[in-house]
Amino acid sequence: xxxxxxxxxxxxxxxxxxxxxxxxxxxxxxxxxxxxxxxxxxxxxxxxxxxxxxxxxxxxxxxxxxxxxxxxxxxxxxxxxxxxxxxxxxxxxxxxxxxxxxxxxxxxxxxxxxxxxxxxxxxxxxxxxxxxxxxxxxxxxxxxxxxxxxxxxxxxxxxxxxxxxxxxxxxxxxxxxxxxxxxxxxxxxxxxxxxxxxxxxxxxxxxxxxxxx
Amino acid sequence: xxxxxxxxxxxxxxxxxxxxxxxxxxxxxxxxxxxxxxxxxxxxxxxxxxxxxxxxxxxxxxxxxxxxxxxxxxxxxxxxxxxxxxxxxxxxxxxxxxxxxxxxxxxxxxxxxxxxxxxxxxxxxxxxxxxxxxxxxxxxxxxxxxxxxxxxxxxxxxxxxxxxx
Numbered sequence: 001x002x003x004x005x006x007x008x009x010x011x012x013x014x015x016x017x018x019x020x021x022x023x024x025x026x027x028x029x030x031x032x033x034x035x036x037x038x039x040x041x042x043x044x045x046x047x048x049x050x051x052x053x054x055x056x057x058x059x060x061x062x063x064x065x066x067x068x069x070x071x072x073x074x075x076x077x078x079x080x081x082x083x084x085x086x087x088x089x090x091x092x093x094x095x096x097x098x099x100x101x102x103x104x105x106x107x108x109x110x111x112x113x114x115x116x117x118x119x120x121x122x123x124x125x126x127x128x129x130x131x132x133x134x135x136x137x138x139x140x141x142x143x144x145x146x147x148x149x150x151x152x153x154x155x156x157x158x159x160x161x162x163x164x165x166x167x168x169x170x171x172x173x174x175x176x177x178x179x180x181x182x183x184x185x186x187x188x189x190x191x192x193x194x195x196x197x198x199x200x201x202x203x204x205x206x207x208x209x210x211x212x213x
Numbered sequence: 214x215x216x217x218x219x220x221x222x223x224x225x226x227x228x229x230x231x232x233x234x235x236x237x238x239x240x241x242x243x244x245x246x247x248x249x250x251x252x253x254x255x256x257x258x259x260x261x262x263x264x265x266x267x268x269x270x271x272x273x274x275x276x277x278x279x280x281x282x283x284x285x286x287x288x289x290x291x292x293x294x295x296x297x298x299x300x301x302x303x304x305x306x307x308x309x310x311x312x313x314x315x316x317x318x319x320x321x322x323x324x325x326x327x328x329x330x331x332x333x334x335x336x337x338x339x340x341x342x343x344x345x346x347x348x349x350x351x352x353x354x355x356x357x358x359x360x361x362x363x364x365x366x367x368x369x370x371x372x373x374x375x376x377x378x
Contacts, residue, residue, distance in 0.1 A: 003376055004341075004369065006316070007323045011342040017234035020251075025223045025230070028255040035253065035286040103257045103281050104264055104274070107336065108355025110281050196288075199332070203284055206333045207356060 037114060039196055041098050044121045048091060051128050067139070070146040075138065083131060090124045111204045118197060125189050129182055136178055222262050226255060229272050233279055235343075239327060239335045240283040250287055257282045277353050280339065284332045326375040334368045341365060 058064050097117040103110065144150055157166040226233070233254050237247045258278050265274055327338055333354070340350045351361040 003319065003323050004372070007320065007327075008342055008344075010320055011235070015231045015234075017231055017238075020227065020230055022223050022227050025226050025255060026219065028252045029219065029223070029259050031252055031256060033253060033256045033260070034249075034288050035257065035282075036288050037286060039288065102261070102264070103278050103286060104261050105281070106277070106353060106355030107281055107284055107333075110285050110355075114285065200285055203332045206331060207354070 036196060036200065037098070037101050037117070040114065040117055040121065041094070043192060043196075044094050044117075044124070047121065047125065048087075048094070051087075066147075067142070070142060072142050072146075075142070079135065079138070086127060086131075090120065090127070093120045094124075108204075108207050111200060111207070114200060115197075115204065118193060121193070122189075125185070129185060133178060133182070136174070140174055218262075222259060225271050226258065229275055232272055232275050232343075236279045236283050236339065239339055240287075240332070242328070246289065249289075250283060253287050254279045254282045257286060273349075276340070276343065276345075280336050280353065284336060322376060323372070326372050329375065330368065330371070334364075334371070337361070337365050337368055338372075 094117075097113070097120055101110065101113045101117065105113065144154075154163065154166070157163045233251055234247075236254065237250045241247045241250050258275065261274075261278050265271070327335065330338065336354060337350065340353060345353070347358045347361050347365075350365070351358040354361065356364070
């Protein structure tokens with residue numbers, strides 16, 4: 001292709017760029033990177049912080065203190081221990097993935113490692129959502145069986161034979177609240193990573209297409 | 214205070230800065246973006262510098278980090294994208310050299326056609342223009358040599374079609 005040959009010739013000879021001094025290059029070394037990897041790591045740390053904060057905020061709430069008075073440690077303690085073990089596992093994975101990413105890898109390998117990091121974050125979010133869902137169900141069951149106000153209301157409904165309707169309404173409201181919360185979190189998650197990884201995914205797809213062709 | 218290591222690195226980057234400029238020329242559409250990407254590539258090179266053992270040429274090592282930054286790591290600033298100027302889309306031909314006008318226009322058209330390629334295709338063209346063989350291209354991009362060859366032929370055809378519709 002003669003056009004490309006002409007371009008090649010120009011490419012070698014035409015170096016009409018602003019010449020940067022050593023001082024200018026030196027200042028770049030101390031500027032902050034805006035790398036996508038850095039952002040993924042920051043977001044994963046923020047997510048980690050967010051869920052830890054949720055745990056701390058609810059720990060001293062009135063509802064939690066009332067809940068603690070039900071003496072259900074046999075159920076809650078194992079749940080908490082499992083939760084923390086998994087949290088530590090994810091934190092180690094975040095750090096490991098982050099350290100493994102190297103800008104001297106081949107382009108494809110670098111993309112694979114970034115997508116792996118994102119996958120870990122995705123699993124972490126899914127774990128949190130599932131954990132939140134299971135904890136909510138367990139919590140609701142414990143609350144229903146121990147809360148004296150609720151017990152009184154249930155007994156009133158028992159007398160009017162409308163107990164199933166009462167359960168259906170309470171169950172429905174709880175389910176809607178959980179679904180809305182999950183939808184907000186999933187939407188937020190896709191928005192953040194969608195924006196961040198759109199170009200990378202397109203480029204990765206381009207490389208994958210080459211391989212299968 | 215500058216360390217010996219920093220001095221050594223800055224000297225190398227300054228010596229090979231045209232290579233970074235060339236990557237920026239392909240991947241950015243305004244002077245502001247060009248500067249941003251140049252800065253990010255320098256940061257990424259500095260980050261990777263402890264791993265540079267000197268067993269490969271500094272310039273060869275720069276290709277990989279530079280292209281990885283442009284294709285994968287660099288996040289374009291929205292504010293900057295919105296402020297891009299239409300004049301920035303065309304590659305500026307130096308005025309001092311006595312070029313033939315027709316040739317100038319043709320070159321400009323080729324540069325514009327390359328700007329329309331996707332990020333991976335630009336990388337292949339860049340490595341081709343830098344006289345890299347298919348083995349080096351495949352190692353840098355991370356695809357097989359055969360696929361690099363196939364893809365390069367497609368890019369050439371695509372460019373030809375764009376230039377001779």
